[in-house]
Amino acid sequence: MKSVISLLRRREVSLVLFGIVLCAVVAIRAPRFLDPSNLQYILNDTSILIMVALGQFLVILIGGIDLSVASGIALAGMITALVNHAVPGIPMVGIVALALAVGLVLGAFNGFLVSVAGIPPIITTLGTLSIYRGTVFLFSGGAWVSADEMTKPFRDLPHHTVLGFTTLMIAALITFVLIAVFLRFTRTGRELYGVGGNLTAAKYVGIKLRKVNFLPFLISGLIVGIAGLLWVSRYASAQNDTASGFELQTIAACVIGGVSISGGTGSAIGVVLGAVLLGIINNALTLTDISPFWQMAIQGFVILVAIVTNTLMDRRNQRILLARRTLV
Amino acid sequence: MSANEGARESSKASPQVGGGRSVGTPRWVTVVTSWEMVLGMILVAIFILNTSISPYFLNANNMLDATTSFLETATIALPMMLVIICADIDISVASIISLSSVFMGMGAQVWHLSLFWLPVIGIAVGLIAGLLNGIIITRLNIPSIAVTIGTMSLFRGISYVILGDQAYTKYPAAFEFFGQGYIGSTHIPFELLLFIVLAVLFGFLLHRTPFGRKVFTVGNNPVAARFSGVRVQNIRLAAFALNGLMSGVAAVLLTSRIMSTRPNIADGWELQIITAVVMGGVSILGGKGNIFGVILAIFSLGFLRYGMSLVNIPGTVMNIVTGFLLIFAILLPGVLASARRVLVVRSAHARSMKDGDADSERAG
Numbered sequence: 169m170k171s172v173i174s175l176l177r178r179r180e181v182s183l184v185l186f187g188i189v190l191c192a193v194v195a196i197r198a199p200r201f202l203d204p205s206n207l208q209y210i211l212n213d214t215s216i217l218i219m220v221a222l223g224q225f226l227v228i229l230i231g232g233i234d235l236s237v238a239s240g241i242a243l244a245g246m247i248t249a250l251v252n253h254a255v256p257g258i259p260m261v262g263i264v265a266l267a268l269a270v271g272l273v274l275g276a277f278n279g280f281l282v283s284v285a286g287i288p289p290i291i292t293t294l295g296t297l298s299i300y301r302g303t304v305f306l307f308s309g310g311a312w313v314s315a316d317e318m319t320k321p322f323r324d325l326p327h328h329t330v331l332g333f334t335t336l337m338i339a340a341l342i343t344f345v346l347i348a349v350f351l352r353f354t355r356t357g358r359e360l361y362g363v364g365g366n367l368t369a370a371k372y373v374g375i376k377l378r379k380v381n382f383l384p385f386l387i388s389g390l391i392v393g394i395a396g397l398l399w400v401s402r403y404a405s406a407q408n409d410t411a412s413g414f415e416l417q418t419i420a421a422c423v424i425g426g427v428s429i430s431g432g433t434g435s436a437i438g439v440v441l442g443a444v445l446l447g448i449i450n451n452a453l454t455l456t457d458i459s460p461f462w463q464m465a466i467q468g469f470v471i472l473v474a475i476v477t478n479t480l481m482d483r484r485n486q487r488i489l490l491a492r493r494t495l496v
Numbered sequence: 497m498s499a500n501e502g503a504r505e506s507s508k509a510s511p512q513v514g515g516g517r518s519v520g521t522p523r524w525v526t527v528v529t530s531w532e533m534v535l536g537m538i539l540v541a542i543f544i545l546n547t548s549i550s551p552y553f554l555n556a557n558n559m560l561d562a563t564t565s566f567l568e569t570a571t572i573a574l575p576m577m578l579v580i581i582c583a584d585i586d587i588s589v590a591s592i593i594s595l596s597s598v599f600m601g602m603g604a605q606v607w608h609l610s611l612f613w614l615p616v617i618g619i620a621v622g623l624i625a626g627l628l629n630g631i632i633i634t635r636l637n638i639p640s641i642a643v644t645i646g647t648m649s650l651f652r653g654i655s656y657v658i659l660g661d662q663a664y665t666k667y668p669a670a671f672e673f674f675g676q677g678y679i680g681s682t683h684i685p686f687e688l689l690l691f692i693v694l695a696v697l698f699g700f701l702l703h704r705t706p707f708g709r710k711v712f713t714v715g716n717n718p719v720a721a722r723f724s725g726v727r728v729q730n731i732r733l734a735a736f737a738l739n740g741l742m743s744g745v746a747a748v749l750l751t752s753r754i755m756s757t758r759p760n761i762a763d764g765w766e767l768q769i770i771t772a773v774v775m776g777g778v779s780i781l782g783g784k785g786n787i788f789g790v791i792l793a794i795f796s797l798g799f800l801r802y803g804m805s806l807v808n809i810p811g812t813v814m815n816i817v818t819g820f821l822l823i824f825a826i827l828l829p830g831v832l833a834s835a836r837r838v839l840v841v842r843s844a845h846a847r848s849m850k851d852g853d854a855d856s857e858r859a860g
């Protein structure tokens with residue numbers, strides 16, 4: 169019994185339960201919701217959010233925030249689409265490498281400003297949010313890259329399937345496994361928790377702050393690069409306002425998944441669940457014929473509820489820890 | 497000389513620029529390397545640049561009219577300064593504008609209210625939204641960035657729920673005075689006069705009242721503030737309430753200037769506002785800042801954008817410039833601090849050459 173209660177207290181378990189209840193309610197109103205094809209659609213639709221939210225999670229873990237992810241997606245997407253249009257002969261491997269390279273540069277620029285120049289992450293990425301978005305315009309000249317200007321392999325990239333899994337889902341899965349292993353089993357991964365949890369202690373035990381502050385932005389950038397390519401190839405158009413406002417959804421996925429905005433706590437699986445929950449809500453709104461204009465308000469409300477629950481649960485855990493300490 | 501006074505005050509209030517080492521620092525070094533001086537020079541440079549690229553820039557009427565394009569963001573920058581000095585942040589302000597504008601539109605088009613009630617509704621909605629932010633943040637003690645990310649979605653989301661893809665456009669004709677009117681027969685926009693009054697009020701509030709001193713204390717060291725009897729949470733709550741209130745005022749001005757309301761009104765303004773405040777020398781970590789810096793930054797950014805629009809540079813490209821300015825604005829204090837160290841060491845060296853080696857110890 170006791171173990172059941174402690175299991176219920178785990179963030180991930182309560183998220184799954186909440187997801188199941190939500191699914192049941194939606195399924196009563198729209199039975200179509202539980203169709204395997206619809207569930208697959210939801211996962212496919214959420215894959216990019218899962219990837220980028222995982223990168224965002226690493227940045228939030230060290231007590232930072234990356235507001236530039238949406239602009240980065242637009243920029244990486246625009247550059248790959250333009251290159252694909254200008255030189256159709258480049259194989260997809262080359263395009264993927266290009267996407268990674270663009271993401272690397274964007275992430276490294278953020279990371280440099282934060283870890284070397286010492287500018288707070290919120291200011292750095294507020295600045296690069298504008299800079300990257302403006303650069304999209306410099307490259308595109310205000311024009312779109314439309315579907316017929318992209319090569320077929322480019323447009324097909326997100327739609328390949330292996331055992332029923334699309335490229336998008338596989339990309340999300342790989343990102344998840346890599347980040348979960350990185351955080352759980354590598355020394356640097358543990359150091360991210362250390363720096364986010366207690367900066368002073370982290371300094372005293374000799375964690376290299378410059379590295380730990382740089383790496384999350386770099387990884388977030390790499391993910392953003394790939395996400396940009398997948399985004400424009402999936403929607404078969406690269407625009408100047410691609411993914412506008414998406415950064416908030418990535419932060420929302422983290423917060424709903426139990427990541428503390430002040431850093432130091434959270435798990436990769438929680439972030440994935442948070443992203444999927446957002447995906448379910450969006451899908452449910454469409455299926456139950458609720459106006460899409462409700463989406464933003466509901467998202468905001470869910471974020472607020474998640475934050476308040478996070479805080480209250482953290483407080484209780486801390487009280488329990490304190491009580492234990494006095495007993496010993 | 498109030499300008500000098502301001503510069504001196506700032507060197508006390510923002511040691512990020514001067515390193516807080518007023519002992520042994522000659523006054524001219526303090527003034528020349530002060531943040532406000534740098535901003536003033538940037539503003540002059542922007543004026544020279546704009547005048548040289550466009551013959552239409554240096555026209556008094558044009559310039560007065562141009563101010564209205566950035567004074568609405570400036571109106572929110574004033575209370576945002578208090579919020580950031582408290583070491584908080586509020587990214588929901590643009591969404592508050594949207595919500596408040598939607599309710600004014602409802603008042604005009606659905607409830608057919610008279611002219612008097614429209615600004616009252618707009619400002620009241622802003623105040624309520626700001627209070628809601630402040631209450632969640634201070635009573636539950638949750639980081640302001642997390643809460644305002646949520647309310648940013650929630651407030652604008654409510655606007656979308658109410659308006660969808662529609663727009664409110666049926667405002668009474670006289671309503672346009674707030675955003676488009678001039679004072680009497682002069683060419684001074686009402687928005688400019690209002691901003692000057694508000695800037696004086698906020699400057700007085702921040703730099704001349706116990707409340708203002710408490711704001712700085714809360715941002716510098718909330719624990720020490722608490723122990724010295726400052727009601728930390730109430731000060732923060734007041735800052736958020738003021739921020740909401742002024743977002744309501746900005747909503748009145750903006751809605752009146754464009755005479756229509758869509759849910760996406762003022763989209764992305766929170767970034768412009770925070771950029772202006774941070775460029776004005778307010779530390780994002782809290783505890784430091786000066787109203788003169790923020791006002792100079794507002795006018796620098798505003799006229800920069802105006803100049804760029806005169807030569808048809810698109811808005812997104814202006815954002816690149818704004819983004820780099822923001823980053824340089826943060827980097828520059830470090831550069832200034834080392835420049836000041838060099839100047840101090842030099843003048844100390846010169847002094848010790850004159851006075852012999854008597855005070856060389858002190859100079860080190």
